[in-house]
Amino acid sequence: MSLSRKCLPVMAIAALAGFVVPSPAATLIGDTITMQYFYPTIDDEYLGGGFPLTVTGAAGTSDLVKDSFPGGPYFSVDIEAQSVIVTFLQNTWFTGTIFDGIVLSGIDSAIDTVAQSSGPAGIVTKIGNMISFNFVGHVYGTGQTVVADVGFAAPPAAAAPVPETAEVPLPPALPLFASVLAGLAILPTKNRLARRQSRL
Helix, strand or coil: CCHHHHHHHHHHHHHHHHHCCCCCCCCCCCCEEEEEEECCCCCCEECECCECEEEECCCCCCCCEECCCCCCCCEEEEECCCEEEEEECCCEEECCCCCCEEEEECCCCCEEEEEEEECCCCCEEEECCEEEEECCCEEECCCCEEEEEEEECCCCCCCCCCCCCCCCCCCCCHHHHHHHHHHHHHHHHHHHHHHHHHHC
16 A cells, blocks of 8 residues: 555544634633622522622632621632632631522533632532532631632534535536537437438
């Protein structure tokens, strides 16, 4: 088998891959995210302490927000591409309720998983397409963080563009060739008619 024939399958795969448009990775950057505070249960929105508030996710700390509870701020929230970082700004504890914390909503991409990579276990959960931080039952020291790592569902693959098919022009001689064929088809008929007339 020649080298060019061996390379054909590889070249075909490469050509097909050229039509696949890679989807951009999902991220929290650029999303308009709403933060709400819930206390004493997840069904009771607490209007105070600077909540609810809306922030646009941005790389770095330009989108960092802090609560405004009396005696606070107690914590800050920073949104990164695939994580949300809560940092406690003073010694803080949350006890005696079912839910005491924040819920982030308005996330554009579909969340697949939410995992906690920092802080006491069991604080971060996924509720639908929202991220929940329930601080109840823990004491937090100054500078301690709770980090939610967000895993996004794989976006549907972009369809390959369908190449437009150009109209193939007829060769200039084709109409002439067609008329010659038509003429040849008529000729025998004329000869037969002439022979019949001669017999009569």
